[in-house]
Amino acid sequence: MGRKLLLKNDHIPGIQGYDVYRQHGGYASVEKALKSMTPEAVVEEVKKSGLRGRGGAGFPTGMKWSFLAKPAGVPRYLVCNADESEPGTFKDRYLMSRIPHLLIEGMITSSFALGANTSYIYVRGEYFYITRILEKAIAEAYANGWLGKNILGTGYSLDLYVQVGGGAYICGEETALLESLEGKRGNPRIKPPFPAVKGVWDCPTVVNNVETIAAVVPIVNDGGEAYASIGIGKSTGTKLISASGHINKPGVYEIEMGITVEEFIYSEEYCGGIRNGRELKAVVAGGSSVPILPKNLILKTAAGEPRLMSYESLADGGFVTGTMMGSGGFIAMDDTTSIVKNLYTFTRFYHHESCGQCSPCREGTGWMEKVLHKILDGHGTLKDVDLLWDIQKNIEGKTICPLGEAAAWPVAAAIRHFRSEFEEFVKNPTRIKDVKHYYRLNNLPEPVI
Amino acid sequence: MNTGQQHQDIKFNDDSLELVKKMISRYPEGKQKSALLPVLHLAQAEFDGWLSVPVMDYVASLLNIKPIEVYEVASFYTMFNLKPVGKCLIEVCRTSSCWLMGAEDIVRHIEKKLGIKDGETTKDGMFTLKTVECLGSCGTAPMLMCGAQFHENLTTEKVDTLLANLKTEGKRKTYLDDVTIDNY
Numbered sequence: 001m002g003r004k005l006l007l008k009n010d011h012i013p014g015i016q017g018y019d020v021y022r023q024h025g026g027y028a029s030v031e032k033a034l035k036s037m038t039p040e041a042v043v044e045e046v047k048k049s050g051l052r053g054r055g056g057a058g059f060p061t062g063m064k065w066s067f068l069a070k071p072a073g074v075p076r077y078l079v080c081n082a083d084e085s086e087p088g089t090f091k092d093r094y095l096m097s098r099i100p101h102l103l104i105e106g107m108i109t110s111s112f113a114l115g116a117n118t119s120y121i122y123v124r125g126e127y128f129y130i131t132r133i134l135e136k137a138i139a140e141a142y143a144n145g146w147l148g149k150n151i152l153g154t155g156y157s158l159d160l161y162v163q164v165g166g167g168a169y170i171c172g173e174e175t176a177l178l179e180s181l182e183g184k185r186g187n188p189r190i191k192p193p194f195p196a197v198k199g200v201w202d203c204p205t206v207v208n209n210v211e212t213i214a215a216v217v218p219i220v221n222d223g224g225e226a227y228a229s230i231g232i233g234k235s236t237g238t239k240l241i242s243a244s245g246h247i248n249k250p251g252v253y254e255i256e257m258g259i260t261v262e263e264f265i266y267s268e269e270y271c272g273g274i275r276n277g278r279e280l281k282a283v284v285a286g287g288s289s290v291p292i293l294p295k296n297l298i299l300k301t302a303a304g305e306p307r308l309m310s311y312e313s314l315a316d317g318g319f320v321t322g323t324m325m326g327s328g329g330f331i332a333m334d335d336t337t338s339i340v341k342n343l344y345t346f347t348r349f350y351h352h353e354s355c356g357q358c359s360p361c362r363e364g365t366g367w368m369e370k371v372l373h374k375i376l377d378g379h380g381t382l383k384d385v386d387l388l389w390d391i392q393k394n395i396e397g398k399t400i401c402p403l404g405e406a407a408a409w410p411v412a413a414a415i416r417h418f419r420s421e422f423e424e425f426v427k428n429p430t431r432i433k434d435v436k437h438y439y440r441l442n443n444l445p446e447p448v449i
Numbered sequence: 450m451n452t453g454q455q456h457q458d459i460k461f462n463d464d465s466l467e468l469v470k471k472m473i474s475r476y477p478e479g480k481q482k483s484a485l486l487p488v489l490h491l492a493q494a495e496f497d498g499w500l501s502v503p504v505m506d507y508v509a510s511l512l513n514i515k516p517i518e519v520y521e522v523a524s525f526y527t528m529f530n531l532k533p534v535g536k537c538l539i540e541v542c543r544t545s546s547c548w549l550m551g552a553e554d555i556v557r558h559i560e561k562k563l564g565i566k567d568g569e570t571t572k573d574g575m576f577t578l579k580t581v582e583c584l585g586s587c588g589t590a591p592m593l594m595c596g597a598q599f600h601e602n603l604t605t606e607k608v609d610t611l612l613a614n615l616k617t618e619g620k621r622k623t624y625l626d627d628v629t630i631d632n633y
């Protein structure tokens with residue numbers, strides 16, 4: 001069994017409530033940090049831990065924290081990104097509903113490290129019920145003296161609030177999230193200035209993912225070095241993986257960085273293999289934005305090495321033969337899956353979620369959706385496949401925020417690795433029939449290609 | 450912006466006004482606009498599941514901001530309805546993981562059962578069907594959301610039971626409802 005840091009207690013009955021959470025060592029990191037450490041010392045431990053942001057970009061958290069501007073007399077804020085909307089990702093929801101006090105504890109310890117006296121947790125609107133769970137946990141934390149004025153008699157004060165979104169994937173992008181927190185449309189800001197200098201209400205702000213903040217708890221409890229001793233290379237610690245698709249055991253798994261992808265997919269401890277005795281066809285390893293890889297390339301790198309669940313190994317080969325860890329949304333597809341149709345669901349998603357500020361993203365995502373729709377409707381030509389390639393290429397690098405790229409990469413990867421499947425549909429439109437009525441609930445179809 | 454139907458006599462009750470005050474107190478002095486999204490959710494839940502122009506104007510007056518600041522936000526976020534919807538808004542996820550697990554069959558089944566297409570409302574005003582993007586429930590696909598409640602690992606039989614129960618109950622579902630948590 002792999003070591004667990006975040007989900008080690010998640011199956012204890014009553015762990016949602018304060019008393020049980022506290023009995024199992026809860027809030028020890030707050031006690032330790034506030035009573036025996038300086039804020040700088042906490043930042044130092046986080047640096048030593050090698051923790052990287054779990055929201056998707058993988059930026060070193062300690063470094064991000066040390067960039068926070070500290071002008072005198074200006075408040076600083078910590079904002080937790082619980083917007084979780086990247087298709088294939090549901091780990092933050094699991095963590096917040098299962099063990100909400102872990103996030104609250106992490107928020108207090110992290111806010112102390114950053115010198116923030118007011119912090120927010122921004123939760124996606126569709127998780128409205130989770131705001132209730134968090135608010136209950138926060139009320140319990142206030143009642144037991146972990147929040148409010150002069151916490152543990154140390155002179156440190158913190159207020160923590162939950163903010164709810166309105167259903168917009170783009171609000172997961174940190175500057176869009178801050179706009180939304182200010183009660184505006186979620187249009188990403190042009191950077192610089194970065195939030196660390198000018199964030200919410202123009203004050204220095206750190207935005208971190210739910211899982212990142214939760215990881216601060218074991219880091220402070222056991223020390224940064226202990227955390228860094230788990231994992232492999234620059235992928236330290238554990239990672240929550242949301243596993244979905246055609247596997248026997250979908251769910252949220254905490255893995256030690258560095259286990260093989262093969263173990264993750266096929267072992268009973270994790271996904272338990274592919275459903276219905278089918279063959280694996282492809283995997284989207286880190287949420288909808290990362291390149292899809294065919295079976296051979298997800299299990300082994302181009303050099304024939306086993307591929308590992310780590311930032312470096314998943315990215316081995318760049319975009320030609322590799323992919324990315326992203327948010328850890330692991331979607332497995334069996335041999336009945338149409339890659340073209342799956343791509344269509346992604347492209348439709350990005351078109352729907354584009355905020356519309358930049359023309360390459362606003363127009364490009366819609367155009368790609370239309371071309372894919374045309375192909376799936378049986379009217380595609382070989383030229384359309386090249387057109388898709390051109391459109392995605394012209395989005396990349398030309399937009400305000402990375403949503404444009406997030407929309408372009410899946411298209412590029414699907415064509416790169418599964419071009420023959422696009423061509424098959426274009427040349428034999430009747431094959432589309434199999435896809436249209438593909439994957440009936442109780443009636444498994446034959447492999448698509 | 451909406452269908453001409455409008456609300457009359459718009460005013461929150463005292464409990465809700467108290468809640469609005471509490472929401473505003475979460476932000477620094479003068480930043481009460483930050484309460485806009487939570488207040489819009491509250492307004493939508495109280496005023497029949499949608500935001501008419503008078504409702505949005507009322508919200509603007511509560512937060513002391515211009516009506517346009519409310520319209521531009523309400524029209525940006527997909528959870529705010531600018532037209533009337535049925536008592537039960539059935540939001541079915543159609544993105545990758547749910548599609549892989551048969552979301553299209555679920556949508557088709559609901560369309561047939563209710564005699565409406567995606568985006569339409571039943572004649573009795575009970576149900577509106579809407580396909581939506583990933584709701585963070587991909588491991589328990591296919592899924593749909595009605596009010597605040599997630600319904601997961603759907604089968605056509607489960608959908609039938611759900612629709613029948615909702616109809617018998619006959620109540621409007623809102624995002625602010627209490628939920629039962631089965632999976633998590």
Ligand SMILES: Cc1cc2nc3c(=O)[nH]c(=O)nc-3n(C[C@H](O)[C@H](O)[C@H](O)COP(=O)(O)O)c2cc1C
Nearest residue numbers: 053054055081083084085172173174208209212402
């Ligand atoms: C389009 C888009 C959507 C994003 N969605 C999320 C999200 O839902 N949750 C999240 O934590 N980060 C998301 N991010 C990444 C954030 O911008 C930001 O990098 C992250 O919250 C930083 O926290 P971390 O360093 O702890 O990962 C998104 C980024 C983009 C460009």
Ligand code: SF4
Nearest residue numbers: 355357358361399401
């Ligand atoms: S890339 Fe797309 S989502 Fe991002 S700012 Fe531009 S239009 Fe908006």
Ligand code: FES
Nearest residue numbers: 542547584586587
């Ligand atoms: S894809 Fe349907 S909930 Fe994520």
